[in-house]
Amino acid sequence: MDLQNKMEDQGETLISTPDHPLNNAFGSLNDICYELSSLQELACRGSWRSILDKVTRARTQSLLTKPHEHLIYLSYYAIALTKLRRFSEAVTELDSLENGLDNVIYSYENYPHHYPNRYGSMAPFVLRWLYAELPSRVENRQETLDRFYLLLQFVREKSTKSSSGMSDDIWRKREGLVINSIISHHLSHKEFGVCLDLINDLINRESTPVARAVLTSKLGYIQMQLGDLEGAKASFAAVEGVVTKEVEMKNLVNRNKALMFMVGKDYVSAVREYQECIDRDDSDVVAINNKALCLMYLRDLSDSIKVMENALERVPTAALNETFVVNLCSMYELAHVNHSDIKKTLSNWIARVAPDDFDTSCTRL
Amino acid sequence: MSSTQSSHSLAFRVMRLCRPTFHVETPLRFDLTDLIIGEDLLDDPSAAPHLLRLLQSQSTAIDSSTDLTYSNRFLLRDGLSDAMGLPGMLVLPQAFGAIYLGETFCSYISINNSSSFEVRDIIIKAEIQTERQRILLLDTTKTPVETIRAGGRYDFIVEHDVKELGPHTLVCTALYSDGDSERKYLPQYFKFIVSNPLSVRTKVRVVKACLENNTKSNLYMDQVDFEPTPQWSATLLKADDHHSEKDALTREVFKPPILIRSGGGIHNYLYQLKSSMDGSAPTKFEGSNVLGKLQITWRTNLGEPGRLQTQQIIGNPITHKEVELKAMQVPSVIILEKPFTVCLSLTNLTEKNLGPFEVLLSLTDNQEEKAVMVNGLKRMDLPQVEAFESLDFKLSLIAVELGMQKISGITLFNTMEKKSYDPLPDVEIFVDA
Numbered sequence: 173m174d175l176q177n178k179m180e181d182q183g184e185t186l187i188s189t190p191d192h193p194l195n196n197a198f199g200s201l202n203d204i205c206y207e208l209s210s211l212q213e214l215a216c217r218g219s220w221r222s223i224l225d226k227v228t229r230a231r232t233q234s235l236l237t238k239p240h241e242h243l244i245y246l247s248y249y250a251i252a253l254t255k256l257r258r259f260s261e262a263v264t265e266l267d268s269l270e271n272g273l274d275n276v277i278y279s280y281e282n283y284p285h286h287y288p289n290r291y292g293s294m295a296p297f298v299l300r301w302l303y304a305e306l307p308s309r310v311e312n313r314q315e316t317l318d319r320f321y322l323l324l325q326f327v328r329e330k331s332t333k334s335s336s337g338m339s340d341d342i343w344r345k346r347e348g349l350v351i352n353s354i355i356s357h358h359l360s361h362k363e364f365g366v367c368l369d370l371i372n373d374l375i376n377r378e379s380t381p382v383a384r385a386v387l388t389s390k391l392g393y394i395q396m397q398l399g400d401l402e403g404a405k406a407s408f409a410a411v412e413g414v415v416t417k418e419v420e421m422k423n424l425v426n427r428n429k430a431l432m433f434m435v436g437k438d439y440v441s442a443v444r445e446y447q448e449c450i451d452r453d454d455s456d457v458v459a460i461n462n463k464a465l466c467l468m469y470l471r472d473l474s475d476s477i478k479v480m481e482n483a484l485e486r487v488p489t490a491a492l493n494e495t496f497v498v499n500l501c502s503m504y505e506l507a508h509v510n511h512s513d514i515k516k517t518l519s520n521w522i523a524r525v526a527p528d529d530f531d532t533s534c535t536r537l
Numbered sequence: 538m539s540s541t542q543s544s545h546s547l548a549f550r551v552m553r554l555c556r557p558t559f560h561v562e563t564p565l566r567f568d569l570t571d572l573i574i575g576e577d578l579l580d581d582p583s584a585a586p587h588l589l590r591l592l593q594s595q596s597t598a599i600d601s602s603t604d605l606t607y608s609n610r611f612l613l614r615d616g617l618s619d620a621m622g623l624p625g626m627l628v629l630p631q632a633f634g635a636i637y638l639g640e641t642f643c644s645y646i647s648i649n650n651s652s653s654f655e656v657r658d659i660i661i662k663a664e665i666q667t668e669r670q671r672i673l674l675l676d677t678t679k680t681p682v683e684t685i686r687a688g689g690r691y692d693f694i695v696e697h698d699v700k701e702l703g704p705h706t707l708v709c710t711a712l713y714s715d716g717d718s719e720r721k722y723l724p725q726y727f728k729f730i731v732s733n734p735l736s737v738r739t740k741v742r743v744v745k746a747c748l749e750n751n752t753k754s755n756l757y758m759d760q761v762d763f764e765p766t767p768q769w770s771a772t773l774l775k776a777d778d779h780h781s782e783k784d785a786l787t788r789e790v791f792k793p794p795i796l797i798r799s800g801g802g803i804h805n806y807l808y809q810l811k812s813s814m815d816g817s818a819p820t821k822f823e824g825s826n827v828l829g830k831l832q833i834t835w836r837t838n839l840g841e842p843g844r845l846q847t848q849q850i851i852g853n854p855i856t857h858k859e860v861e862l863k864a865m866q867v868p869s870v871i872i873l874e875k876p877f878t879v880c881l882s883l884t885n886l887t888e889k890n891l892g893p894f895e896v897l898l899s900l901t902d903n904q905e906e907k908a909v910m911v912n913g914l915k916r917m918d919l920p921q922v923e924a925f926e927s928l929d930f931k932l933s934l935i936a937v938e939l940g941m942q943k944i945s946g947i948t949l950f951n952t953m954e955k956k957s958y959d960p961l962p963d964v965e966i967f968v969d970a
Binding site: 201215216243244251280291293297348349357359362374389390393396398400401403427431457461462472493495496502507 | 548550552554556557558559560561562563564565567568570571572573574575576577578579580581582583584585587588589590591595604605606607608609610611612613616617618619620621622623624625626627628629631645647649651690692693694754755756757759793794796799835836837838839840841
């Protein structure tokens with residue numbers, strides 16, 4: 173039974189309960205949608221297979237009573253498939269939306285019994301984002317770029333047409349999100365020129381010094397990646413000028429300093445800067461990872477391995493990511509002639525602890 | 538990394554240690570607002586305040602440092618730049634990669650003792666072998682490593698500036714005493730090829746250097762300088778910077794870089810040459826035509842440097858034509874040993890008067906008689922020719938050999954400036970009996 177039929181059926185059979193502001197229909201996640209807090213918890217734990225089960229069960233047992241719930245469940249389902257790298261299935265799931273998201277059947281006003289005096293699209297914005305992102309995961313990068321640029325236009329139009337300050341904020345936020353996604357795609361393809369222009373646009377749009385500082389740091393990383401060390405130095409200097417008490421910002425400044433030391437091959441000073449970060453926040457995985465790399469460049473492979481293993485033990489949910497494991501496995505391959513043994517031990521530990529979407533190919537076993 | 542023979546306690550492990558790169562990806566992380574409510578729901582004035590309160594309380598719950606979930610893999614934190622997928626995390630070089638002339642080859646080398654016995658008195662050597670030479674990078678002969686315990690390692694890092702093209706071999710050898718006090722020798726070989734990173738093509742006059750990137754990375758051009766010989770000075774010619782208005786903040790930190798695209802991208806550099814003596818543009822190049830050379834430095838990821846110097850760049854002889862000498866009319870029938878007249882034209886291409894001139898038929902090096910000779914005086918005088926004007930004159934010639942012959946060697950000499958110009962291009966004639 174396809175989605176459209178389901179939603180229209182429920183529109184006919186239920187008695188509507190008008191929303192009353194005093195009732196606060198949105199006190200908790202479950203007020204928004206059936207068992208949404210359970211879905212959300214599973215997602216935060218990375219239990220994507222359980223999410224697939226839960227959505228399938230909700231559908232087959234007809235547990236969802238309102239049209240918008242179907243769309244939320246569809247979103248979590250599509251995200252789960254994408255997380256599990258089952259990309260073509262995710263595409264199929266999105267294709268089940270009849271004639272795209274702008275179809276009137278996905279609007280509040282189509283179900284006045286459920287949503288009196290409510291207008292507009294009930295589709296979560298993530299569906300538009302996924303629609304743009306998925307082609308790149310099935311070898312059609314150009315389509316993704318086209319769709320993201322179109323989505324950017326869409327979001328900008330929504331922003332200018334928005335009826336309230338809150339709504340305008342949310343569309344402006346989405347505009348920032350889409351620009352960030354576009355930058356990530358250009359970065360993956362080393363199209364640095366356009367990235368630099370887009371980042372400068374983002375920096376100019378930001379109103380808070382902290383947000384600008386974070387973006388300017390990323391500008392610095394891109395400049396460093398392509399070899400423009402003078403540009404990176406200037407970017408990091410601009411970031412240092414932002415005064416703050418926040419641990420996150422202080423660590424950002426130290427990490428930027430460490431990077432400048434690294435490119436100057438002063439690995440000892442870089443390690444010192446990273447250590448300051450770790451002393452302030454022992455779950456700063458970027459600092460831990462980069463410190464371990466510096467130790468390698470200082471010919472101290474043993475200590476670099478220790479730093480990495482120690483982090484995985486102490487703060488697994490922060491440290492367990494694919495990049496971290498790739499680096500640790502490179503170190504194992506260098507340190508051990510028979511490295512498959514030690515990698516197997518790591519791999520077994522990962523299997524016990526990691527979320528469903530962890531890409532185990534990073535161990536190169 | 539090549540495997541060892543089973544009889545050895547030691548084995549070399551090698552990892553190329555060029556600079557790391559930043560990890561980049563498109564993360565699958567979302568903002569709660571985009572997940573759990575309709576995209577237009579905040580347009581509803583009755584719903585919006587409650588929703589915002591709910592969303593706020595949800596995100597505070599997640600931000601707490603006691604969060605022991607993988608929400609960092611699912612949710613975006615405040616300030617969406619996490620969505621850019623550039624957290625600043627560095628990744629070690631994952632493959633040996635391509636090595637180019639002008640780069641520095643750097644490698645982490647680890648000798649592992651995978652046996653259950655200690656090894657002693659280890660003499661380690663590392664050298665690079667090319668077709669032309671052997672370069673020693675490390676030699677512990679004078680101070681051998683005393684011991685490597687069972688399961689232990691000895692590490693070192695070597696660096697070598699790559700100055701030769703073609704096949705290279707990193708040869709690592711260890712001479713050691715194993716568990717049975719037997720002296721053993723372990724050689725290991727790691728091969729790589731050095732390629733040319735840039736094709737440099739120059740056009741001389743204004744020196745135009747066209748740089749083509751033959752590598753697999755984009756190259757950030759740090760410095761491309763033309764270093765002229767002492768008789769010239771060079772200025773880099775740049776196009777106007779046409780970038781649109783930028784914010785004061787970004788203009789301070791941001792200068793558009795010169796980046797040559799990987800796999801065949803091209804960038805041109807133009808240098809205007811001036812004579813360092815009188816500041817005039819080069820109109821002629823006498824004697825040595827050496828103009829200078831290009832010094833090129835570039836950078837790739839995290840500033841990994843490379844540098845190259847070109848060979849001397851040569852100027853063209855007489856690059857700027859001052860005069861043009863043309864044969865306007867040659868008789869169609871030429872009879873052996875009968876004088877014939879050739880009409881010639883001399884044009885002054887410059888803005889100043891030139892001359893007076895002499896026209897001669899110059900002899901070949903070995904003083905042989907030519908097939909076609911001047912009938913009359915060897916030398917003909919011509920008056921000064923004004924700027925941009927032409928002068929027509931006639932030469933009487935005589936052919937002394939039959940068949941296909943060439944009128945060659947008609948040379949123009951400027952008696953005032955005491956210099957000669959390129960001769961008239963050969964004219965082919967048929968000499969009949």
